[in-house]
Structures are given as structure tokens and as C-alpha cells.
Amino acid sequence: MSLVLQSVAASPGDGSDPEAAAAGTVLVYEPTTLPDPVRVSPAEGAVERANLVFVGSRHLGSGIEANKLTAYIPTGTASAELALDLTGITAQTSLPGWTATSDPAGQRIVFAPPSGVATIEPGQGLTIQLDGIRINRVVGSAPVILELSYRTVGTSAWKTDRTTFGIGKFPADFYxxxxxxxxxxxxxxxxxxxxxxxxxxxxxxxxxxxxxxxxxxxxxxxxxxxxxxxxxxxxxxxxxxxxxxxxxxxxxxxxxxEPDLVVRTLTVRDTITADGAVTVGGTLTGNGPVDLFRGGQSLRYMPGKNYTFTAPTSGFLMGKITTVGSVSSSTLTLRTVLGEETHIAQVHAAAAGADGSNTASLPVVKGTECAYWVKIREGGISPSFRWVPLGEAGRVTPSEHWGTPTTEESTKADTPQEELAE
Incomplete structure (x- = not known):
């Protein structure tokens, strides 16, 4: 297969220039061909000609000094060679005063500044143009190389920066x-x-x-x-x-x-804010303080009634019953129903003394039907209920119903809540 591509390969460098290592090349180029793509010459007759234009710039670091810029153009009749020869090529550059010299034996064109050394500043643009290249007669990809001889301002050692461009030669009827x-x-x-x-x-x-x-x-x-x-x-x-x-x-x-991202490892140095759902497919580990609860909500309660609500988010339903004065045998009940699952938590009023209180709680999954009530018997009590959601958008408004379920009724998922007699 003859794989014909247009490609750019930066010089790996020797590691001695941190700026070159970071940027890939000291100068960054964008190649253009005319025609696009380059057409191979026919087997017989007049040859095809092409122009190569390289627009370069220095993106990073400080200014550099350059004494030579060389364009290597492989010549010959093979697939990996671009031009038949260097005859008729017009070479020019936008660098002020630089002149071009053709070296057919070295298969290269050398550009040099008028004073021997010139400075290329950061952000400075430059153009290298090679017009009238006589393309050979075999399809393929040929490596055209731009080689810059440079040194950092204030130093004496010259270095070489090389960029290779794979220039494709394609059949005349293909584009x-x-x-x-x-x-x-x-x-x-x-x-x-x-x-x-x-x-x-x-x-x-x-x-x-x-x-x-x-x-x-x-x-x-x-x-x-x-x-x-x-x-x-x-x-x-x-x-x-x-x-x-x-x-x-x-x-x-x-x-x-605002793209979707799929990554293997994500490191965040500051804060992540999620405006939508967060799904964790593996283990969620907190190496520092974890703040999932944003306070809680006291739920309304009146004796002789039961209350229901649907959980808008996951959280906890909590209840507390405190004995006031004499001993009471009243019972506080929490119930959650999700699908076929019903969960009950009940506590009796505490005996007088100690702290006089008992508490109950149930974990709640988003979408769960929640209910709470107190079965009041003799003695004085002070009950309270609290909804503690995960996150901030979890406030509820419980519906109020007369009556309180019996023990048997409290375990049924479909117990009517309206008008339940003690």
C-alpha cells in the first residue's frame, strides 16, 4: 500500500533547551500546499509544479538569535522523494533581509540573515515560501524538513531545531x-x-x-x-x-x-459544584471532612393526627418523645414505604428520670412515602419530629390526617391515612 499523508513531526530535541522541550519546537509552523493536495506528475510529458508555504511563529519564551534556516527537499524519482530536482524553485522568506541559496548537492535551500545573526522575538511571525517545485512522477509521501540554527539570547552555543513535514503526492484526478x-x-x-x-x-x-x-x-x-x-x-x-x-x-x-467528560482520574484542587445529579459507580471515599447534611427541618405535629410526605431526596426521618412529669406509655412511630418494602421504627416514652427522652430514626431513599404519628396514652409527653435531607433542596410539606393507625395497620403499605380511629 502507498500511504500518502500530510503530516508534521516535531524535533524531539536533546533536552538541553527547556523551552524547546515544552513547546515541541522552538518555532511552530503551519504548512500549506498549492495545489492542495500536491499532484504527482504524469508518467510522460510536462511535469506538475507545486508551491509550499510554511507560516511560522515563536509562541513561547524569550527571543532567540538565528544564523541559518534550511529547507531540505528530497529530490529524485522515488516515492519518498518530492522533486525531480531543485531547478526553477523560487525561494523567499518574510524575515527582513534574509536571502536564499540553493544547494542541489545537499538537496536543500539555505536562508541566511544579512548580518550573520538575526533576532526572532516572541510572537514574531515569519513565512517561508518555496514556489515552482517540479514534482516527480511517483505517488507517495516525501519528508520536507525545516531546520533552524539558533541560540538563546545571551548564550554562545548554537542548537538545531528540526521539524519534518510529510508532503503527499497524489494522483492528478484525486482530491x-x-x-x-x-x-x-x-x-x-x-x-x-x-x-x-x-x-x-x-x-x-x-x-x-x-x-x-x-x-x-x-x-x-x-x-x-x-x-x-x-x-x-x-x-x-x-x-x-x-x-x-x-x-x-x-x-x-x-x-x-459545558461538555460531558469521561476521564480515568480527575484531581480537583479546589471545589466541585454539581447543579445536577451525581452518580458514583464505585466507592466514594472522603479523605477530609464530608458535609452532606445542610441542616434539617422541624416537622409539624398535633396530637391525634398522623402526617405523610414523599421524600424529594434521600435523608433521615427522626422522632423524639420526651416524658413531661409523670410516667407515660405513649408510643412514637415512624414509617417508610418504598415499593414492596415497609420499615417501622417505634419508641415508647421514657420513664421519668434520666433525660426523660427516647429517639427513633429511619434512613430514607428518594421517592419514599414517609409517615409519622404518636399513639397517646396516659401521662404527659412532648413529641417532636425532624426531616434531615441530603443536600439543600429537600424541604417537605407534610399532609395532615385525622387519627393514628393501630399497630397492625402501621405495618401495611396501603393503610388509608384519612379518618383512622384510635
Whole structure:
């Protein structure tokens, strides 16, 4: 297979320049070809010509001094060579006063400043343009290299920064270009429209995210619905050149506002605020103080009545019965019903003395039907009830009913609450 790609490989560097190691390259380039893609020359007759333009800039760090910028263009007739020779190439750069010298034996064009050394400041842009390259007659990918000889201002040792561009040579009747995505910034769950230009007689596949590749051979636009995370889209075109398949891949990306995120490890140095649901699929561990309860709510109560409510969130239903004065045999009851499950918590009034109180509590799952009441017998009592939700949005307004259930009735999930006699 002849895999023809347009690629950029940064120099790994030797680790001696922290700025180069952090940025990948001292200068960052964006390559452009004209035509796009580059067309291979026919087997016979006039050759195809192409222009290469590299727009570069220094993004990070301080200024640097440079004494040479070299463009290596592999020449010959092989698949991995770009040009037949360097004849007729017009080379120029936007760097003030720099001149170009062709070196056919070294397969290179060397740019040099007029005074021997020039400074390239942070944020400074530059352009290298190589026009009229005579493309050879074999499809393939050829490595074009830009090599900068530089040193940090105030130092004496010269270093080399190298960036390699894989320039593809494609059959004359094949093209795949202008892949665009609209909008470039989309709301969570929105739709992205992809458009591109492509020649007939080839096969085209779209790849993105974890989706299986999509055959888009018959179309030149494609709507991607329900985009929930920032996504790169890859469009691959495949055609035949003689007995060999040839591929070209384009890519573009979109950013999602408030995206869904899937990560293996997330470290947050400050605060996480969740406006919606939080689901934990494994163990939730708190290594510091855990604040799940945002206070509680005192629930209304009048003797001879029972009260019900549906829990808007998980939490705890609590009750307390205090003996006032003489001994009482009254009973405080809490009940929760969720589906087929009924849970009861009962306590009797405490004997006089000690703290004179007994308490009961039940854990509550969101959606549970909750009820509470007191069966009053002889003696004086002071009951109280409290709802303690997890989180802040859990206040309730209990419904009030006359009567209190009997012991047998309190264990039934479907006991009517209205007008229950003692």
C-alpha cells in the first residue's frame, strides 16, 4: 500500500533547551500546499509544479538569535522523494533581509540573515515560501524538513531545531480538501454539520469519537447529532494509483460548551459544584471532612393526627418523645414505604428520670412515602419530629390526617391515612 499523508513531526530535541522541550519546537509552523493536495506528475510529458508555504511563529519564551534556516527537499524519482530536482524553485522568506541559496548537492535551500545573526522575538511571525517545485512522477509521501540554527539570547552555543513535514503526492484526478465543521463551538447535545470537497471515483470514510467508521462516499455534507464532548473528526479518502491504494486523511475539530467528560482520574484542587445529579459507580471515599447534611427541618405535629410526605431526596426521618412529669406509655412511630418494602421504627416514652427522652430514626431513599404519628396514652409527653435531607433542596410539606393507625395497620403499605380511629 502507498500511504500518502500530510503530516508534521516535531524535533524531539536533546533536552538541553527547556523551552524547546515544552513547546515541541522552538518555532511552530503551519504548512500549506498549492495545489492542495500536491499532484504527482504524469508518467510522460510536462511535469506538475507545486508551491509550499510554511507560516511560522515563536509562541513561547524569550527571543532567540538565528544564523541559518534550511529547507531540505528530497529530490529524485522515488516515492519518498518530492522533486525531480531543485531547478526553477523560487525561494523567499518574510524575515527582513534574509536571502536564499540553493544547494542541489545537499538537496536543500539555505536562508541566511544579512548580518550573520538575526533576532526572532516572541510572537514574531515569519513565512517561508518555496514556489515552482517540479514534482516527480511517483505517488507517495516525501519528508520536507525545516531546520533552524539558533541560540538563546545571551548564550554562545548554537542548537538545531528540526521539524519534518510529510508532503503527499497524489494522483492528478484525486482530491480531498476543505473539511469544515459548523458551528466550531456547539452546545452540549447540539448538531455539527461537516462539509468537504472531494473527487469522484474514490471511497470516503468518516471517523470520530468511539463511533464506527461511516461511509460518506456518496455525500459531501454530513450532520453529526448529539455532540456532547469536544470532538475531532477525521475524513479518509482512498483511491487507486495503478496497483496501489492511496489514502489522504483530513481532520477538523469542534469544541462543546459545558461538555460531558469521561476521564480515568480527575484531581480537583479546589471545589466541585454539581447543579445536577451525581452518580458514583464505585466507592466514594472522603479523605477530609464530608458535609452532606445542610441542616434539617422541624416537622409539624398535633396530637391525634398522623402526617405523610414523599421524600424529594434521600435523608433521615427522626422522632423524639420526651416524658413531661409523670410516667407515660405513649408510643412514637415512624414509617417508610418504598415499593414492596415497609420499615417501622417505634419508641415508647421514657420513664421519668434520666433525660426523660427516647429517639427513633429511619434512613430514607428518594421517592419514599414517609409517615409519622404518636399513639397517646396516659401521662404527659412532648413529641417532636425532624426531616434531615441530603443536600439543600429537600424541604417537605407534610399532609395532615385525622387519627393514628393501630399497630397492625402501621405495618401495611396501603393503610388509608384519612379518618383512622384510635
Amino acid at each position: 480531498l480538501r476543505e473539511l469544515t465543521a459548523e458551528p466550531r463551538v456547539v452546545g452540549n447535545g447540539g448538531t455539527v454539520k461537516l462539509t468537504w470537497e472531494a473527487s469522484a471515483g474514490a471511497t470516503y470514510k468518516l471517523l470520530y469519537g468511539g463511533a464506527a467508521e461511516i461511509d460518506v462516499t456518496a455525500v459531501r455534507t454530513y450532520d453529526v447529532p448529539n455532540v456532547r464532548a469536544s470532538t475531532m473528526f477525521y475524513l479518509r479518502g482512498t483511491t487507486q494509483s495503478g496497483n496501489n491504494p492511496v489514502e489522504r486523511t483530513l481532520s477538523t475539530g469542534v469544541t462543546v460548551d
